[in-house]
Amino acid sequence: MHNRFDTLPQRRAIIDRGRIAEQLAAIDGEDRVALRRAAVPILKAALDAGRVEIERRLIEHPSRGLESAASQAFLTDRLLRLIYDFTLERLYPVGNATTGERLTLIAVGGYGRGEMAPYSDLDIGFLTPWKQTGWAEQMIETMLYTLWDLGLKVGHSSRSLDDMVRQAKSDITIRTALLEARYVCGDTGLYEEASRRFKAEVQTDTAGFVADKLAEREVRHKKMGDTRYVVEPNVKEGKGGLRDLHTLFWIGKYAYNVQRAAELVDAGLLTANEYRQFHRADNFLWAVRCHLHSLAGRGEDRLTFDLQRDIAERMRFADRPGKSSVERFMQYYFLQAKTVGNLSGVFLAHLDEKFAARGRRFGLPMLRRSPRKLNGFMLVRGRLALPADDFLAQNPLRLIELFALADKHGLEIHPLAMRIAARDAKLADELRRDPAANALFLDILTSPRDPEIVLRWMNEAGVLGRFVPDFGRIVAQMQFDMYHHYTVDEHTIRALGLLSKIEHGTLVEDHPLVTAICKQIVSRRVLYVAVLLHDIAKGRGGDHSILGAEVAERLGPRFGLTPAETETAAWLVRYHLLMSATAFKRDLSDFKTILDFCEVVQSPERLRLLLALTVVDIRAVGPGVWNGWKRQLLSDLYELAEEVLRLGHKQKGRSERIATKQEALQATLGWDDATFADLVRRLPEPYWVAEPDDVLARNARQIVAAGAAQLSIAAQVYPERGATLVTVYAADHPGLFYRIAGAIHAAGGNIIDARIHTTRDGMALDNFLVQDPLGRPFDDEGQLQRLHTGIEDALANRGRLADRLRAKPLPRMRAEAFDIAPNVLIDNKASNRFTVIEVNARDRPALLHQLAHTLFQSKVTIHSSHVATYGERAVDTFYLTDLTGDKIQSAARLKALERRLLDAAAGIDMIEAA
Known part of the structure; x- marks a missing residue:
């Protein structure tokens, strides 16, 4: 006992x-x-x-x-x-x-x-x-x-x-607990x-117990994110965690009275090799859980970023070139979670055959009763199966054909066939140069149906990583940051699934522009290959875009792409971050930004491909990463670039564009000529270029309503950008921007974009896009009132704003788990009119306020500010001139500015000017 x-x-x-x-x-x-x-x-x-x-x-x-x-x-x-x-x-x-x-x-x-x-x-x-x-x-x-x-x-x-x-009998939870009862x-x-x-009175309805445990498992998986590849997994309850192994044991014990997991082999539910995998995963997951509890000093089962590094060190994982110890530890963790998933499929297949009601699987209708043949494969109860254990070994091409047929006919692959595919995955090694195998793979990748499902099956069986060894290197590879929610392979497969959904028009509300341009894309095969390969070189050290382009050049011909298609695919991989970096970190109203972007893109087809790749790449990062603000900025960049590429590298007459905007605005406002002309006289040319039509209308009404007042604050939800537009119209004076930014932070708002304008009669007109810490519009009445009062107090210099900002907690407490060295990039070529400075730092409350305060102390003028966040990392970009309105050219001054901004980004000497 x-x-x-x-x-x-x-x-x-x-x-x-x-x-x-x-x-x-x-x-x-x-x-x-x-x-x-x-x-x-x-x-x-x-x-x-x-x-x-x-x-x-x-x-x-x-x-x-x-x-x-x-x-x-x-x-x-x-x-x-x-x-x-x-x-x-x-x-x-x-x-x-x-x-x-x-x-x-x-x-x-x-x-x-x-x-x-x-x-x-x-x-x-x-x-x-x-x-x-x-x-x-x-x-x-x-x-x-x-x-x-x-x-x-x-x-x-x-x-x-x-x-x-x-x-x-009446409660499945009690029944499960008692199933494992042991005399003490x-x-x-x-x-x-x-x-x-x-045993005699309770342990009877095995099929019912199995169905209940599987339903319970589904609910638990959904609650935990429904993927085993979330980067902060729950070791106990998450998909591929200990609870999934326990479920297998419970079902085996209920059905076969096994007392130990090893007896699952005697019951025929697992092979000896599969039990070794079960035992290895069980042992590793228990080690991780015990270390977790020990380090946290409490019953903690979530493997959070701040604990991952410590456990990796405890379990003696070492750094390797291009991959840190914590990334190696987490990759091993996800490989074990993947093993648990594979074992679950095989295990349940046996039970399915034995205990499912006649003609039905667990909750799934039977499609066909009798086996049928399909290219030599079997159809067993609607699932693609193998007629013999050595069927794949007889002809290795069948390994890829199995998945191609599943895609073509919309069939589920029988778990026992998946077991053999996983066992025989090494056959893929001899298929890599086989044109027929590559053609089948390209058909799966570019399937007009749903390539995500079948590619995920190929990945689960280990076939994808063997057939494309470069992909095998990113399987279960995590990215140690708070931006990416999934492992690299899971992110890639999700991106392919999103691209397919956009093509089918099922995401038209979220992605109207990409859905429309997908119909115009000629190089469809190129796009799918580029999405597959865009992150293929992560974890190798060096720039994954450049290294990935080299992989694409090598793999394109193998997959069957033409030289021209291969060149385009490699270009897309090389520049897959260009569009988001330009849209989120640069001023799109500065025409040189558009010209520089178009100089790299060069053709409308490449622009369409790049937009589609950019959108699915961002959205596949994780829930909540995509929002209306990003959609609007990417749409703006696409439309501006498309116009340049279509009409040639000439700016459509700036004055004509401004005149068109002004005519549209006057029609929207319904103002008489004299009133409108007075508004036009007060606002400088760059303002009309920078702001979209709806913001122009909101600003115009606010300016007129303010009259002679020295301060007007307006805040309205801006649904198109998933944020709140905060406009401050005030008498201009030095330090205005950093004080407003500080007040917005102190009220609990995150600034995601800022445009700063000075009217010809000495007023400042500053537009801020603001979200709450969860990336939603900042629209709570109490918050907006605090915002209004806070800006008034800051501009009137009432109270110590710096003290309030110091007291605010980190928006993400686990951000301290990451080493982020501040970095300042100064670019005098990105704009004809401005010095562009980009600051990379750990995200924290009031970062923008402190950087803006440093710029104020450095006696420069901020013309616009653009904020992008990537999990724990923030990138703040400023368009600057000196106080005379010229670019900052002095090397000594630029060096001093860089040093001061580095100190501010690191949080050194957070003080507020008197």
Whole structure:
């Protein structure tokens, strides 16, 4: 009954039960309360000493996860027996016990399986033959108080045998917990009776239990993000985590009465090799979970960025060229999670065949009853299957054909066929140069149906990484930052799925422009290949865009692309970040920005391809990354560039464009000529170029409403950009911009874009796009009121703005887990009129305020500011002149400016000017 701990080395070093029993026996006295109180310090010392020893062993042998988990359960077992014996012998001894005065203590849940992390809940059950007697109540209550006094978090139940059977039948959670029940101490006959009745009366409807556990698993996966490749995974509950392994074991135990995972091989549910994979994943995940609990000092199961680095160090992962220790650790983690997913598919396929109702799979209708042939493959109950175990080995091309047929006919691949494909994935090595195999692969990649599903299957089976070894290098590779939500391979496959959805028109509301231009794209094959390869060189060290373009040049011909298609695909990979960098970090109203962009792009077709690639790349980063502001900026850049590429590299008459805008604005406003002419006289030419029509209208109404007032503040939700437009119309004076920026930050707003204008009569007209910390419009009434008051106070110099900003917490507390060295780039060629300065730094409250304050102290004029955030990293770009309106040309002055901005970006000397 207790042999699961027999293999633990030096158990007495963890806890010496005999010695502690002697210490408890030596306690004098008769008073029950005093006796129990005297016992607690002895037991607590044993618990603490045991935990220290287990922790020491884990640090010494950091990958022995199952041993550490078993050691925690062993320590708990021994403590419970000591408590039970002490309570029974010293506090509530029973003389001539009746048949009703029997009590059994069982371990349930994970503890019942003999596995516990350092701060796992202690799940126990008390069993009595019938209704509880007074003696049993006293025993149970006293033991629970003792456990609570030891600081343990206890999940407990007290049931009679009849209660146990009735509740287990009606509640799947109770049934699952009791399935793993294990005797700890008490009446052995009572435990054996409980075990017999559970098997006979509860453990009956296997198909129903399997269906319930699978449904429960689906709900859990959705809650956790429905992918095993999120970069902060939940080790216990996440997809591919411990709970998925437990589910397999529960189902195997329920259906076949296996007592240990190794017995799943004898039951025919796993092969010996698959069990080795199961055991390796189980051991590794338990090691990670134990380290997590140990480092966090609590029951923490989410592998957050701030803990990943520490665990990688503990588990002795080392840096390699192009890949840090934490990235190597997380890649290994995701490979284990992938293994868990593969094992789940195979395991459930066996059960499906055995336990599914006739003609149906679990919740899925049967498509065809009798097997049919398809190019030699079998169709078994609507799924693509293999007629023989060596079917793929007989003709390796069938390995790719399996997935091509699944795509072409919209079929699910039978999990047993997936098992053989995974086993025979090495056959792909000899297919890489096979034109037929490459043609089939290109058909899958560019499928007019849904390439995401089949490519994901190919990846899960390990076939994609073998057929395209460059892709194999990014499988399960995480990017250690707070911007990317998924591993590189998962991000890539999601991007391909998004491209397919856009092509089908299912995302037209989110992406109207790309949906429209997809119909005009001629080089469709090139686009899909470029999306597949755009991040292929991540983790190699160096610029992944340049290295990826070299990979594309090599793979294009192999896939069957023409030389011209290969050149375009390589160009797209090389410049896949150009469009977003230009749109988000540069001033699109500066015509040189558009000309420089067009000089690289060179053709309307490339522009269309680049926009489509850019959109799916951003959106596939993760939930909430794509927003209306990014869509608008990319659309603006596309339309401006498309006009230049179509009409030649000449700016359409600036004065004609301004005149057209002004005519449209006057028609929108319905103003008379004299009133409108007065507005036009006050506003400079660059203003008319920089602002879109709807902002022009909002600004015009605000200026007129303000009249002679020296300050007007307006805030309106701007749904097209997913933000709030905050406009400040005020008497211009030095330092205005940094004070407004500080007030917006202090009110809880994030500035994502800022345009600064000075009217000809000495007023400042500044437009800010503001979001809340979660990237939504800043539209709460209370927030807007604080914003309004804060800007007024800042401009009137009421109160110490810097003090309020210092008190604000980091928007992302885990940002400190990342090493981000501030960087300042100064470019005097990006604009004909302005010096462009780009500052890269860790994102934090009031970063823009502090940078703007530094520029104010440096006696330069800010004309526009553009803010882009990438998780924990922020990029703030400023278009500047000196106080006379000229570019800053002096090398010494630029060097001093760079030094000051570096200090500000690092958060040094955050002070506010008097």
